[in-house]
Structure formats: structure tokens, C-alpha cells
Amino acid sequence: MNRLGVKPDAPCLAVDIGGTKIDAAIVSTTGDISYRERIETKAGDRPLVDRVIALVLRVAEHKPFATVGIGCGGPIFEDGRRISPLNISQWRNFDLIGPISSVIKKPVMLDVDTKALALAEGVFGGARHLNNFVSMVVSTGIGGGVVVDGRLLNGEHGNAGHIGHVNVEPNGRLCGCGAHGCLEAEASGTAIASMTGQAPALADNEIRRRTGQMVGRAAGSVASLLDVEHFFVAGSVALGFGDLFFTAANEEAGCVAQISFARGVRIQPSSLVDRGPLVGAACVGWRSQT
Ligand SMILES: [Zn+2]
16 A cells, blocks of 8 residues: 555554643554553643653653654644644754653654544545545544545645644634634634633533534635645544534635535544544554655
């Protein structure tokens, strides 16, 4: 298999780094996950990088692997050699690859977690047969990865796909990036909790529909911009909101994307469920061999 430059020809040690938790596991060439272990991002007195290295070393003991693949919240710089994840404030222009590769002695590759998920969707998920699609996560935050003409887009700094910072509401809520009305500021789990005072899982039907509408508004614009019809959405908020979310998202995307080639826009749940982030991180590692 060599899709999107991903060649899964040996197991990969995958690491998924988020603002709340960090998962690591061995991912087989068929996308199966084993020896999974999790740590809390904010727990403990030791520096986070030391705890991540300890986690990687523990998982590494279980089974031989060829490369390490890391998915991490964006933005990134220098194609992953420097990272400044919005949700991990102690890492700014931080080099994570260096410390890990110095102890593991194998190739270490890092990319934005949502771009990693797009690779997983294209290699193991619902986009296996598609050359043009967008993969999205609607969870605590909102992000995406874009595949056009069979290639994962990187952009000037490696951050293509940050759909969470597309404006969906002029004069809307303040976003963590500093702008107002970004999709992430209107439809992420963090935004919903802030607006309602409750966990997103407790949101009423109106909030569920509005969240889908906001996501559909951004997706509709992207569909017209890139001539992409297929959107695969993962993340606890979108999947938890279910049919109300997806119906509203598709209706709004249809309203926004009126030009003839974009009218087929379709927003559907990701088929990868909870294995997506780690399989995506593994796909990042497998790209190092190309
Ligand atoms: Zn923003």
C-alpha cells in the first residue's frame, strides 16, 4: 500500500498528543492498536517532555517497531520540528522530535493531529477510494486536514486544514487565536461549555443543531474553494450530537455551497471512531519511509 505517501510496512509506535491526554501505542500494518497507554497532559510535577519520553519508552518495550509517528495539536513550524500547540501553553516553538529521537534512535516524524487523522481516513477509513476530501475533528477544539488531488495539503508552514479558524459568525465570540467568530469559538466543546455552562454532552437540541449549522457553514465555503465534496467528521461533540448535528451541517453546507460543482457536498461521520488519532499518528510515522 502506498496511498498519500503512507507505506505501512512495519509496526509504528504512535503518539497522539492533546491538551487533556496523551496516548501512545503500537499500530500494526493493518491499523490494529496494541499496548495502548495513556497519561494526563496536565498531571504531575515533572516537565511534560520527560513524561512523554517515559511513556514512549514504556510502550517501546513491548514490540519491535520501525518508526515513531506523532500527531500533535497545531500550529507547527518547520514541518513539525517546532511546535506551538494552542492547548499546551508550556510548548512554544518547542522541539519535541529531538529529545524523543535521541533516546529512541529511530526516525521520528510529527504532524498536526488533524492532518494525521486525514491520512488515517484516506488509508484505512471512509476516504480510501477518494482523491479529494476533508477530514475534520469537532471535539474540545476543531481542526481539519485537506486532501486534494490525492495529496495531503501542508501549506506554507505545515498548517493547512485549520478549519477551526475559518470565520462563521461576524462579530462572534473571541477565539483562542485572537480573532472573533472562528468556527472553533462558536462550535467547539469548549465554546459550547462556555455558552451553556454545561458539558457538551448535556446540550439541548437547539445547541446541537446550531453546532452542526456552524460546521456546515465552514464546510460549504471550503467545498466551493477547493472543489471538494466529501467531509468526514470525527470528535466527541459531532459524533455525540449525532443525526441532529449532521442533518443541520448538511443543510447549511448546501445553502452556502451553491455553485454547481460544490452542490454535492456531503458531511458524514468518520468511520474510524476512537482509533483514528493513533492510526493517524502511525500514518505520519509511515510517511517517513517514503
Ligand atoms: Zn480562531
